[in-house]
Amino acid sequence: MERRGAAAGGDVCMCQTVFPAHANQRGELSAGQLLKWMDATACLAAEKHAGVSCVTASMDDIQFEEAARVGQIITIKAKVNRAFKTSMEVGIKVTVQDVLTNVEKIVSVAYATYVAKPVGAGKIELEPVKLLSREDHLEHSLAIERRRIRLGYEQVFQNLMQESNKEGDYCDSFEEEDAVSTDLTHVQSIELVQPPHANHHGNTFGGQIMAWMETVASISASRLCRSYPILKSVNMFKFWGPSVVGDRLVFNAIVNNTFQNSVEVGVRVEAYNCEEWIKNQARHINSAFLIFNTVNDKGELLPFPRIKPTTKDDMRRYHGAIARRRIRLARKCMLSAKEDKPSDSWERSNQAYVSYSNIAALTHLAAKPGWEITSTLDDIKIWTHEEGDVLSFKVEMQVKIPSHLAFSLLSDFTLRQQWDKHFLTCEVLQAVNEDEKIYYITSPPMTGRKPRDFVILVSQRQPCKQSEPYIVAAKSVTLTSVPPSPEYCRSKILCAGFQIYTDSNSSCTVCYFNQVTSGVMPYLAANLTGSSKSIEDTALECIKFLELKDSKY
DSSP states (O other), X not given: OEEEOOSSOOEEEEEEXXXXXXXXXXXXXXXXXXXXXXXXXXXXXXXXXXXXXXXXXXXXXXXXXXXXXXXXXXXXEEEEEEEOSSEEEEEEEEEEEOTTTOOEEEEEEEEEEEEEOOSSSOOEEEOOOOOOSHHHHHHHHHHHHHHHHHHHHHHHHHHHHHHHHHHTOOOSOOOOXXXXXXXXXXXXXXEEOOGGGBOTTSBBOHHHHHHHHHHHHHHHHHHHXXXXXXXXXXXXXXXXXXXXXXXXXXXXXXEXXXXXXXXXXXXXXXXXXXXXXXXXXXXXXXXXXXXXXXXXXXXXXXXXOOEEOOSHHHHHHHHHHHHHHHHHHHHHHHHGGGGTOOOXXXXXXXXXXXXXXXXXXXXXXXXXXXXXXXXXXXXXXXXXXXXXXXXXXXXXXXXXXXXXXXXXXXXXXXGGGGTOTTOSEEXXXXXXXXXXXXXXXXXXXXXXXXXXXXXXXXXXXOOSSTXXXXXXXXXXXXXXXXXXXXXXXXXXXXXXXXXXXXXXXXXXXXXXXXXXXXXXXXXHHHHHHXXXXXXHHHHHHHHHHHHHHHHHO
8 A cells, every 4th residue: 555645734725816707696706616616725735735636525514604706805725634544634714805905804614525546446545744833733633523523424413313203393284375385496407527627537526516516506595585595504515426527417406494594405416427327327426405595685684485395305305404404503603612612502413513612622722822830849730821811721740650541540530539629529421422421510619609510521532643642621511401409509611621641651741721710710819829739739639549540450
């Protein structure tokens, strides 16, 4: 197996002026054209790293935050975040700049997966991406989490559909007077793949297929709104198979459901070569779900009429759209983790995204520049970090214990009472999977107050390679089955946890992080002023606990 890869991850920047030929009837850059540019730029970045031709495997959910108008400049930056064996995650950032005001705005941030496609029967194993900056390290760490979400997406969707069946969500009647039959929104289009639509190996550009899908979906949505719909997001493009020059591509689009001010359109793409065309033997190569809205002359959102499913297949798509919307809303909450405001609601639709935000928040906190040492005591260092009105602290401990054993002990919060006096009781509420557990914790009262209690999610991750840390992340979540009790003061953990680095076969560095809340502030303040050694004392107890456990193994 040949190993291929550039010394550093592919990094490509493309700038384009938006001309009238690129624009829609509103004078704004066509979403289809933008998707073509995004795919082309990301593919160049993937090929720069791989050193061979690459094809689009999938593109994650895409949100369009801003529109670009004729005369403005679009800048698309693409960079390989992480290389797996034969595939790569490429991060894409799109901005628009007004030439007259020089104001720049973010249009979209997206992630795509590309697969190296060598010539002949040989296989290629991609070289790891060389990480040159703090941002490179951060995105590299989070890429593995985003991959977990991609791989688990279908299971989450199926779980929501089963939940819908159990709850009896299926409506027997759609008798609203303005309800429109889904049949009236069906649109079919056929495209012949020609050389300009394909790369130098004859494979159809993924971006070209996306652009054609956007066109047919837009026509389908317009049948409902009687105006020009605006594409706001795409629910994951996934390519199931290739198409080549000479193929006939058949696009079928239909409205699946409407949600007051938005509409979801499903598009299925099938490919035929000449022989398959005659025999009517289709190859399903792509499906995607596109979300549109529409506005009036004042830019105000307009409502969509309700739709009326007429067949079992229509009904399946109708409820599938509801499930996908729940996942999209969960994803939006997850993205707020970058703003230190992660969602804390734990529901079936957002479990993967809350877990991601848990790991992402800790990874972002640990990677922030500007940490300052405030205390040093033997094998313990205490660091603080200030950013606006947000204060965080880090406790760094040198421990004579293998890193994998420290990880095993620190990830089990039921053992925390043995070394942390701030834990009175701790019980497992849910063992979600082998990497996620939800705990109920009680803590001693602060002066003159009730005892505190917490419901927290603990997410644990083992490293993919030796230079990466073990991660144990913790954050508060809301469970409807565990409401606040009058006996306790329900408290929150915004972001906390451990990163454990391997130093040798018998030692490691354990770093504990905590984004300070009102409940933690008194302890930190006392430590900073020298009136208390509570944090150092807890760290010493943690080290003793770990090293004592090691001696028993």
